[in-house]
Amino acid sequence: MQIWNWSGFFDYLTNPFILGGAFTTLWLTAVAIVGGLVLGFVLALMKMAPSRLLSAPAAAYIWLFRGTPLLVQLIVIYTGLPQLGIKLSVVESALIGLTLNEAAYLAEIVRAGITAVPQGQVRAARALGMREAQIMRYIVMPQALRIIIPPLGNSVNGLLKTTSVTSVISMEELLRRTQVLIQERFMVLELFAVAAIYYLVMTTLWDVVQRRIERRFGRAYQQLGSATEQR
């Protein structure tokens, strides 16, 4: 029995079935992170609100969705909800499950960024007569985003691999498609190596994007640095 089959490895590297799986992983991640960020932002604001009517539900949501495994949440959504009359398709269940789960984690990341902005600035802005929405948009968020982006990038990176959990409800993403092909010619190592390479390519592409985003949001601080050097 061979230890490694190079021709099989290169065959699978360019296999369209696997490529389709990688594409599925990409859009699952993209939708879940965008949806999760929007919901997470709302949850963070709710959790920081003075009124318990807002902060309690948000805290409960975060506690529940961070405290239970994604796998369990997906199975409940896919096979539990139909018994209550809500029947979602595989794709809908996967996207909703991933988004709801990710939102709980992103809410905490957003909250960390917002609370890092010195309260003195907020109070000063209020004293100047700015409305809360204006304060959030012009004072808090630009500074908070700089803090949020590295852990957010971490989450995107993690989510790219976490999407493989959706295979439990039969979603055909990269890892599931890899497992399906293994039964063809039993080339286990070669196929998993191919999957690993695809994941690596996707996470590396995200690294590049993340660096550019960090540069964009850190621009104010860079110019400040160069301005002081010129003197």
Add this chain to the structure above:
Amino acid sequence: MFRTASFRLSAALGLALLTSGAALAADCKSAVPDAALIGPGKLIMSTNPTLPPLQFIDQSGELKGMRVELGKEVAKRLCLTPEYIRIEFSAMIPGLQSGRWDMINTGIFFTPERAKLMYMIPYEKQAISISVPAGKGATVTKPEDLAGKTVGVEIGGFEENKTKQLSEELKAKGLTPLTIRTFDNFALAYQALRAGQVEAVVSIDGVAKEYADRGDFDRAVSGLYATPVALAFAKKDLAEAALKVLNEMKADGAYQKLFDAYGVVPTDGELTLAGPGM
């Protein structure tokens, strides 16, 4: 205390029991050389306990089922201690090849392609069944009735292979092919059927019958693609030793008795071994 007559008597009895126990163990000498086993004195078997009544876990977490008992009997007759590793089917063949277990005891279907990779002893008759929700048994009376339906199946096994084959056959006849959803194990596939997420589940006769008996589902069609299932080994001498004790079981009636107790059909005649280079 140590000088009383009663203590000395019980100590003497205890010693006698221990030595006789050791003597009994020494009488049972394994026909399998140590080199053919991963752990000397142990028969490590892999199983996926999600198929009642053949291999499953009961309420208290104990491994139960016809195949579990068969494995224990084979180990006993080989003078080895049985040890079960519970793992998903897709991990079993790679695990056998990399020396994690001595034997696959999960009702792995016998195919010529698999017999090129490992030594297999076909021992039990099985076939493919189609399960539908309880009460819907009349809607599917033959495989063609599945055309265009969404079916669930366990990933990576014979059943998935045959489901794909069935879909191809339907397409060749001009019917709509199946939409196949693969799940990690049959329990999840049946759960999806229960939730109405799939319209049918393709599994094996034994399992479909059990679920039908429990009243949750109907076994609409059975007996498709009849193929025996096998025990699989990585080492030829272990396989040959197991073959010998299995045929002994057949000869003294223990084999048939075990199968009858579970309502499963054994293969006909004497058991044979097939493997790479044979």
